[in-house]
Amino acid sequence: MKLYDAAFPPSPRRVRVFLAEKGLDVPRVAVDLAAMEHHGEAFSRVNPLQRVPALELDDGQIITESAAICRYFEALHPEPPLFGRTPEEIAKVDMWMRRVEFGLYATIAAVFRHSHPAMKTSEVPQCAEWADLNRPRVLEELAFLNAALEGRSWLATDTYTAADIALLCAVDFMRPIRIAIPDDHANLKRWHEAASNRPSAKA
């Protein structure tokens, strides 16, 4: 088994943090995105979608999509459960993960892809108006999440889950678009400090 990985982007980081929380060590192959290695012939054979992460199984099958890779490891190694235990928890982890992905993460990615100079060769053409429309929405999503974390340690259940990992990787991806958690978002700031202090955050 081999995990095609890259240091900077949020999606491969989600898988690394997930594996660290599970205590799993999976052989990794670094893909050099700065050198456009993901668009090269060799990696395109692994993943025609030219994206990391990608997990190559021992029989050569390829799993892509960070959440799908995490679910694979959850099914193989159920402990500790990071996608919920009961039907209610399973629903809530998926619900919050999706709220983060389609809400906060999608708006951050829209700003990054359509306004950052580093994305000029990957996102063709960049749509400046779309980036501008999404920038204030990032702040709306942060306010929504701050309210949701009132009186809660973690986002979806009483324990740290895949929804928290998605949120951590999304929030830290605000750095290249120069947005920080607003100072008055005390719940989200407390949550971010706790998530960042877990050893898995460094994975």
Add this chain to the structure above:
Amino acid sequence: MKLYDAAFPPSPRRVRVFLAEKGLDVPRVAVDLAAMEHHGEAFSRVNPLQRVPALELDDGQIITESAAICRYFEALHPEPPLFGRTPEEIAKVDMWMRRVEFGLYATIAAVFRHSHPAMKTSEVPQCAEWADLNRPRVLEELAFLNAALEGRSWLATDTYTAADIALLCAVDFMRPIRIAIPDDHANLKRWHEAASNRPSAKA
């Protein structure tokens, strides 16, 4: 238990088709989107995000996000399995569901939300350039899916799964943006006919 539902949009339809495949009957409450009932005070108390579907549990808890609602029912009623059985199947169903959601569905929704006259009051402001950028991408996603279905009955595994349901609801949502499956996409056309002929498609 109560499922807040609406006839037209693809997300509540995903839940209805899923429940029909499971043979489950859940009491439904119709929310009148044309009358903007989802933005009204009563429904906003149910789901502050003002979206359907929403599942109200007997203790008053609310689950939103169509896929999360489906996972709740999968956990309660595992048969027939619609999210995969083995770790590999579980990963592949999620992978294909996400490829449909973030690929085909997201591009269709971008065109619909940012160009359709009916969305003028919900999507403020509409970004015509964003709609125009996404229209050709819908066709790229269709070509990708047509190729993926070569030699396969269903998208993710040997049986009908939640990934097929996501694809069915996405493809049928191309009608308001006036895009049809191109005639030379024989695999996707065959797949669409088979999926549409299942009794669940009428749910």
